[in-house]
Amino acid sequence: MKSKLVDNQPQEVTNYLEIDPKEQDAVECVNEIFNTPLKGSYNWDYTVVDDRIKKLYELGKKLNWNVSDDLDWSQTHPKNEFLVNQDFRLVPDEIVGLDELTMEQRLEMDRHQVSWNLSQFLHGEQGALLVASQLVSCAPTFNAKMYAASQTFDEARHVEGFNRYLKEKIGFQYPATKGLKSLMDKILTDERWDLKFIGMQIIIEGLALAAFNNMKFILNDGLLKQLLHYVIRDEARHVTFGVNYLEDYLKTLSKSEIEDRAQFAFEACVVMRNRLISGEVISRFLDYTPEEAQEIAANTAQGQNFRVLLFTKIVPNLKRIGLLTDKVAPQYEKLGVLSYAELEDNFDIDWADMSKPYETQEEIEKAISGGHP
Numbered sequence: 001m002k003s004k005l006v007d008n009q010p011q012e013v014t015n016y017l018e019i020d021p022k023e024q025d026a027v028e029c030v031n032e033i034f035n036t037p038l039k040g041s042y043n044w045d046y047t048v049v050d051d052r053i054k055k056l057y058e059l060g061k062k063l064n065w066n067v068s069d070d071l072d073w074s075q076t077h078p079k080n081e082f083l084v085n086q087d088f089r090l091v092p093d094e095i096v097g098l099d100e101l102t103m104e105q106r107l108e109m110d111r112h113q114v115s116w117n118l119s120q121f122l123h124g125e126q127g128a129l130l131v132a133s134q135l136v137s138c139a140p141t142f143n144a145k146m147y148a149a150s151q152t153f154d155e156a157r158h159v160e161g162f163n164r165y166l167k168e169k170i171g172f173q174y175p176a177t178k179g180l181k182s183l184m185d186k187i188l189t190d191e192r193w194d195l196k197f198i199g200m201q202i203i204i205e206g207l208a209l210a211a212f213n214n215m216k217f218i219l220n221d222g223l224l225k226q227l228l229h230y231v232i233r234d235e236a237r238h239v240t241f242g243v244n245y246l247e248d249y250l251k252t253l254s255k256s257e258i259e260d261r262a263q264f265a266f267e268a269c270v271v272m273r274n275r276l277i278s279g280e281v282i283s284r285f286l287d288y289t290p291e292e293a294q295e296i297a298a299n300t301a302q303g304q305n306f307r308v309l310l311f312t313k314i315v316p317n318l319k320r321i322g323l324l325t326d327k328v329a330p331q332y333e334k335l336g337v338l339s340y341a342e343l344e345d346n347f348d349i350d351w352a353d354m355s356k357p358y359e360t361q362e363e364i365e366k367a368i369s370g371g372h373p
């Protein structure tokens with residue numbers, strides 16, 4: 001296998017159809033190096049406290065699903081049908097020209113939009129995989145190390161699932177947005193383990209949870225909905241772990257250390273809020289530059305609602321762990337998301353709900369159409 005070192009992720013769209021995976025010489029390993037001053041620790045006290053983290057670890061083991069066997073990959077959504085329900089199409093009405101496209105072009109654009117979104121999910125999942133593996137080393141307590149190990153395997157499955165869908169069902173993949181990439185760089189290379197926790201378990205995963213739920217609701221493809229549903233169940237566990245673990249730890253920090261983390265969390269939120277609007281796809285099909293399309297999309301009522309919706313999980317969790325300080329609260333107010341602080345956080349665990357067996361595709365479909373995405 002060939003290996004190539006790069007300074008940043010290649011910015012072109014990867015077309016899988018041009019690569020024959022049977023030919024090993026055709027596969028190139030493209031690596032970008034990051035250095036991390038990770039401070040790891042052994043834990044020599046093997047007394048296992050039977051706490052919530054241990055219970056979450058047990059659940060993680062019990063609920064291992066298999067991307068290869070538990071999803072029916074023989075299903076392929078018909079090429080002449082939209083992947084996204086057109087009542088919820090991802091292009092805002094303010095973008096003009098969509099109606100002039102041929103049906104073929106509109107179907108192609110639909111594929112590109114789903115690909116762009118799933119590509120962001122895929123890269124975010126790789127980030128989560130790398131961070132979770134760091135947490136095994138640097139989380140201080142025994143149960144947290146064990147939990148992080150089980151999360152690492154969950155994240156591997158998520159990378160596998162999104163990658164497989166993109167490869168087999170769509171055929172091409174987009175690079176990560178600058179915002180997502182820079183946040184992953186920051187989290188992976190910071191030496192403070194709790195900052196990794198805040199960045200990954202609360203911000204990136206909280207946002208992913210809202211984005212996955214939204215995506216699951218607007219899709220037409222049963223296979224992709226099922227994949228997202230299974231990933232969502234894992235992510236809910238990860239966010240719950242983050243909130244439960246951080247709440248106690250952050251109380252031990254000084255006021256200035258807390259403000260430092262609160263400011264980091266806010267900045268991470270700002271970086272991520274533009275993550276799920278793609279000017280790039282619109283500019284491929286319509287007469288806009290990516291920046292123009294991004295700007296219009298971000299400022300429409302639909303775009304703003306969507307960005308705000310992404311904070312429904314993050315804000316109550318930040319409040320719960322003590323990072324919605326008086327100093328940063330006005331900044332969230334400016335983003336229009338402070339009212340979410342009153343929503344339910346992920347601290348209290350509905351064990352029965354979290355432990356239920358994985359639903360079938362039909363059950364997932366029924367729950368979505370019943371208004372319970």
Ligand SMILES: [Fe+2]
Nearest residue numbers: 125128155158
């Ligand atoms: Fe994940």
Ligand SMILES: [Fe+2]
Nearest residue numbers: 128205235238
């Ligand atoms: Fe996760």
